[in-house]
Amino acid sequence: xxxxxxxxAFLLVLVQYPLxxxxxxxxxxxxxxxxxxxxxxxxxxxKARNDKLESEVRDLQxxxxxxxxxxxxxxxxxxxxxxxxxVLEASDKPLVHQASAATAVKPSKR
Numbered sequence: 001x002x003x004x005x006x007x008x009a010f011l012l013v014l015v016q017y018p019l020x021x022x023x024x025x026x027x028x029x030x031x032x033x034x035x036x037x038x039x040x041x042x043x044x045x046x047k048a049r050n051d052k053l054e055s056e057v058r059d060l061q062x063x064x065x066x067x068x069x070x071x072x073x074x075x076x077x078x079x080x081x082x083x084x085x086x087v088l089e090a091s092d093k094p095l096v097h098q099a100s101a102a103t104a105v106k107p108s109k110r
Contacts, residue, residue: 020026059066071077078084
């Protein structure tokens with residue numbers, strides 16, 4: 001009786017092995033499901049990027065607003081009647097102190 005129980009338990013484990021660890025087993029299916037989820041997420045991100053680029057291309061082809069904006073910010077162009085104003089951010093030290101600090105240190109000759 002004990003031998004039959006051991007044989008049946010062994011057969012049960014033998015039958016369960018492909019279900020859990022085999023080629024088409026549960027772990028493989030779970031892994032593939034995770035890969036599909038990651039691929040879908042990446043596809044969604046790429047689709048959003050493509051939609052943004054398509055919108056930008058459409059704006060550049062049809063309207064002049066996008067072209068003017070790019071000309072202003074990327075090329076620094078202005079219209080005929082406009083005045084260009086450049087705003088510089090304030091630095092921590094005045095320019096006089098920066099210049100004197102740069103000239104104060106002189107390398108010694110040996």
